[in-house]
Amino acid sequence: MLVIATVKVLSVLLRRNYFALVIETAGTPRTALVSADANLVDQLVVSIMDAIDNPQAALSMQVENFR
Template identity: 40%
Template structure:
């Protein structure tokens, strides 16, 4: 699940500003726009778990229905609702669009500065930053929906940031 917030991306007076982060352009070594795809393996595992949960509810409904017809109807209705919910979740997960990251490398390690669902916006911003590095007269300002991701990692682990899930 990703939450978005509108942030400003600005280059002015040789300073790159992304939200509340500031990068002097002379210290930016590389800027890249990369695609981040959701981890399909984790999605498949979650769907398989949901399938077995739904299967267990259907077996329970059949057993309760054999013992008591009224209670079996209630459990059967619950099984239908859970099945529809699991199918909705599965379709929603597999239709999720990829995100695009703006990765900035300075003297330290690469840092994901911006995450957006629009490839053209991220590519344009990366190009403008590189143009501003080469030409001090370049200035720009753009507002972008920046996504804060919950449930997966955009920027590697907290220790070494070497386990990126991007391709």
């Protein structure tokens, strides 16, 4: 049982972290982006917040799509 518990703990610790950009409206929340790159998600959040604060701002970002 100790071996099984150790394997489970190691699998959780070695698992890759994913970060999600979730758009919440009055309806159902929608996941817009999932990435292993936290900086990419952070940059996109800041860009979206800037565009909301300043409607005249241009928002353009290219994200690779993998399925």
